[in-house]
Amino acid sequence: MWIALVLLAVLLTLPLWASAYILGVLTVACYFGVFAMSWDLLFGFANEVNFGPTFLIGTGAYTAGLLNAHGVPMWVCLIAGAAGALVGGVVLAVPALRLTGPYFGLTTLVAVLLLQQFIIIFAGTTGGEIGLTMNDILSMDATTNYWYALTFMAVSGAILLTLSRSPVGLILQASGQDRIGAAALGFNVVKHKLAAFCVSAVFSGLAGAMLVFYLGTASVGTVVDVAVGVQVIIAAVLGGRRTIVGAAIGAIFLILAGELLRPLGQLSTFVVSAVALVVILFFVDGLMGLLGRRREES
Amino acid sequence: MTAMPRGSTAAPLLDVEGLTKRFGGLIAAKDITFQIRAGEILGLIGPNGSGKSTVMQLIMGLHRPNAGAVRVLGTNVAGWAPHRIARQGVGIVFQHSRPLHRQTVLENIMLGLLPDKLLKLAANRHVRERAREIAARVGLENVLNRKPGTLAFADLRRMELAKAIARDPRVVLVDEPFAGLTAGEVDAFAQLIADFRSDGRAVLLVDHNVKSIAALADRVFAMYLGERIAEGTAAEVTRDPTVRRVYLGGGIEVASRPARAAVSTPLLQVEDVSVLYGKAQALDRVSIHVDEGEFVSVVGLNGAGKTTLFNAISGLVPYQGSIRWNAADLRGRSPAAIARGGVVQCPETRELFGDMSVRENLDLAGQHLSVAQAAEQLEWLYELFPRLRDRHAQAARTMSGGEQQMLAIARSLMMRPKLLILDEPTLGLAPVILEQISNALERLRNSTPITVLLGEQNVTFALPHADRIYVMEHARIVWEGEPSRFAAEAAATYL
Numbered sequence: 001m002w003i004a005l006v007l008l009a010v011l012l013t014l015p016l017w018a019s020a021y022i023l024g025v026l027t028v029a030c031y032f033g034v035f036a037m038s039w040d041l042l043f044g045f046a047n048e049v050n051f052g053p054t055f056l057i058g059t060g061a062y063t064a065g066l067l068n069a070h071g072v073p074m075w076v077c078l079i080a081g082a083a084g085a086l087v088g089g090v091v092l093a094v095p096a097l098r099l100t101g102p103y104f105g106l107t108t109l110v111a112v113l114l115l116q117q118f119i120i121i122f123a124g125t126t127g128g129e130i131g132l133t134m135n136d137i138l139s140m141d142a143t144t145n146y147w148y149a150l151t152f153m154a155v156s157g158a159i160l161l162t163l164s165r166s167p168v169g170l171i172l173q174a175s176g177q178d179r180i181g182a183a184a185l186g187f188n189v190v191k192h193k194l195a196a197f198c199v200s201a202v203f204s205g206l207a208g209a210m211l212v213f214y215l216g217t218a219s220v221g222t223v224v225d226v227a228v229g230v231q232v233i234i235a236a237v238l239g240g241r242r243t244i245v246g247a248a249i250g251a252i253f254l255i256l257a258g259e260l261l262r263p264l265g266q267l268s269t270f271v272v273s274a275v276a277l278v279v280i281l282f283f284v285d286g287l288m289g290l291l292g293r294r295r296e297e298s
Numbered sequence: 299m300t301a302m303p304r305g306s307t308a309a310p311l312l313d314v315e316g317l318t319k320r321f322g323g324l325i326a327a328k329d330i331t332f333q334i335r336a337g338e339i340l341g342l343i344g345p346n347g348s349g350k351s352t353v354m355q356l357i358m359g360l361h362r363p364n365a366g367a368v369r370v371l372g373t374n375v376a377g378w379a380p381h382r383i384a385r386q387g388v389g390i391v392f393q394h395s396r397p398l399h400r401q402t403v404l405e406n407i408m409l410g411l412l413p414d415k416l417l418k419l420a421a422n423r424h425v426r427e428r429a430r431e432i433a434a435r436v437g438l439e440n441v442l443n444r445k446p447g448t449l450a451f452a453d454l455r456r457m458e459l460a461k462a463i464a465r466d467p468r469v470v471l472v473d474e475p476f477a478g479l480t481a482g483e484v485d486a487f488a489q490l491i492a493d494f495r496s497d498g499r500a501v502l503l504v505d506h507n508v509k510s511i512a513a514l515a516d517r518v519f520a521m522y523l524g525e526r527i528a529e530g531t532a533a534e535v536t537r538d539p540t541v542r543r544v545y546l547g548g549g550i551e552v553a554s555r556p557a558r559a560a561v562s563t564p565l566l567q568v569e570d571v572s573v574l575y576g577k578a579q580a581l582d583r584v585s586i587h588v589d590e591g592e593f594v595s596v597v598g599l600n601g602a603g604k605t606t607l608f609n610a611i612s613g614l615v616p617y618q619g620s621i622r623w624n625a626a627d628l629r630g631r632s633p634a635a636i637a638r639g640g641v642v643q644c645p646e647t648r649e650l651f652g653d654m655s656v657r658e659n660l661d662l663a664g665q666h667l668s669v670a671q672a673a674e675q676l677e678w679l680y681e682l683f684p685r686l687r688d689r690h691a692q693a694a695r696t697m698s699g700g701e702q703q704m705l706a707i708a709r710s711l712m713m714r715p716k717l718l719i720l721d722e723p724t725l726g727l728a729p730v731i732l733e734q735i736s737n738a739l740e741r742l743r744n745s746t747p748i749t750v751l752l753g754e755q756n757v758t759f760a761l762p763h764a765d766r767i768y769v770m771e772h773a774r775i776v777w778e779g780e781p782s783r784f785a786a787e788a789a790a791t792y793l
Contacts, residue, residue, distance in 0.1 A: 162419070163419070166418065166419040166420065167408075167412045167418040167419070167420070167421045168415075168416060168417070168418050168419065170398070170401065170405065170408070170409055170412065171409065171412055171414070171418075173398055173400075173401075174398060174409055177396060177398060178396040180360060180380065180392075181392065181396055182381075183359075183379070183380035183381045183384065184358060184380055184381075184384050184389070184390045184392075185381075185384060185409065185410050185461065185464075185465060186381050186384035186385045186414055186465055187381055187412075187414050188379075188381045188414055189381070191414075191416070192416070195416050242400065
């Protein structure tokens, strides 16, 4: 918990000294943080691997983007983005959660590919591979944009963290770790997992919608592509499973590292991936696990 | 003949009628009928594969029955989802606990007290209080704030008991209540279960034999191969001829082999081997030896430690003590190296490649042989198990249990073992199949110099072939001797 507060304090002071460029990078990182935290609710607590976080993110982003292209005001688009992701998530999860083991994950992966193909096929409406240009954007000012993103991440994080530590979070963990045991205690496992999926979908969709209104464009490469989803997953695992806060830290770390290593060119992606791989292989509990361990030792 | 317990005039809390479950061709439970009244404890016993666990799972709704009714307080819950059955008043104490490791003991118990609601963001005040009371009742009051990972094995089981009590179930199912507990802990747990009776709950205890639950159960219901074989008081069931035949074999046959010259060094020497699974003692200073050409049977009920002993020999689990093969220490050798050295295990779970054909499974095991050797070995195995020749192109998964077991044994033999370890080859098989496998083992014993170490809970199957018997109980060897002495000396420990 104190880690989250320290991080938040540092992020709050940034606009005082950091350049607009750094603020821009961190704005994206904040939205990624929400993606990763939403994903951790599913992976860490419901114990379901959602290989398609970008299905939820992309549905939210494109719902908002398409409506905005037709002149709908931005705030309505944001709500519609969250609602769109929720509907998409429910349509996907209701049949998929009946499957067990790796099949749930595979279903979510296929869903991303379907969404991607859908966008490309209906390029006339969706902008296809070129992307969709927004009528509105959140703000022209880097600092304002940063405040929007940071506030959004902090509020989302607080809600998700509270949820995960509440009695419902406890039931969700039990449902994830021991399906039979939870059912034998009278808990409807599918109901709780579905609820977690819905929460994850709303936050992913809203974050996706806000991201495209920040960027001014929605494109497959930024909000739908499987590679984006993989980055979300790496961020969450890197930060530390079942911590929520860790996912946000992982996302910021990943985006910052990618930016710092940009001079390396193509090599930067490789280095970031290698670091992520090492952390996942040798420190299963991620960055938060490392911090936690030191605290236990001292 | 059924003993009438106290309060027997009241309607039963649990009424199981004609319960039947088929898994493919296997009938796991057939027309099972019994009732348990408030304040009554029924013991459901049977050897491994008898269907007792299936019956328990059917009551809890973990499987859907093919026929029959499960009435809880008068309502038929057969086919309901487990969480609805739980809410109807059925609780279960699992044998293996899977607690939430990041939460404390208290939080784990609180879980059982939470309602199944999505908008439960804060627990009611009384929940924490109630969890403390339950913890005190089962003897966990001193470890409330510890994480489950730091608990002793018995305390973990206490926590499972506490979680079950938390829902205040009218019907409690307890799976192997005393597995892995020390004698002192067994007494404490027996008292906790007896408390269920005085609370007026209906209790079903599921275990392997009468002995373990005799002191607690008002009545005992015995199963074998999915069917009821006896019912009555513990003493009646112990005397029942069918039960005695199932557990001890009908008139134990012994076929002795010509005496062998005494050997100075045993082929396999296991000395003081102990194995811990987490906190449960799976093997406790076990010593056995097997001489060259000998057929040794290790008998013991499920959970006695047979499989763990074999896995230690095969290098699959870490152990303390020493295991020597041909006088050379096996410690530090990989399982693959041990298998290549001639110690081949045919595991209880068979581990066949289900999508491969019989022939492919056998060819795979013969990879390290030359083509000519492999062909010769294959021909010999087809003679030993003619059924496999008929089925050579069939996928292993689609064969019957007995055929799969034959294939598993044949595949182990394909590797030309010096010592063949057979773990529970009779598990869940019908008597007619047992006889075929028994005949094959007899031919194997008479026609080859192979050494066999057999683990069995079915004494009828284990005794006829054996030169020597070890009896295992609660992770220890409790008896060693010739098969001819078993009935007189060791049978009593077994029921």
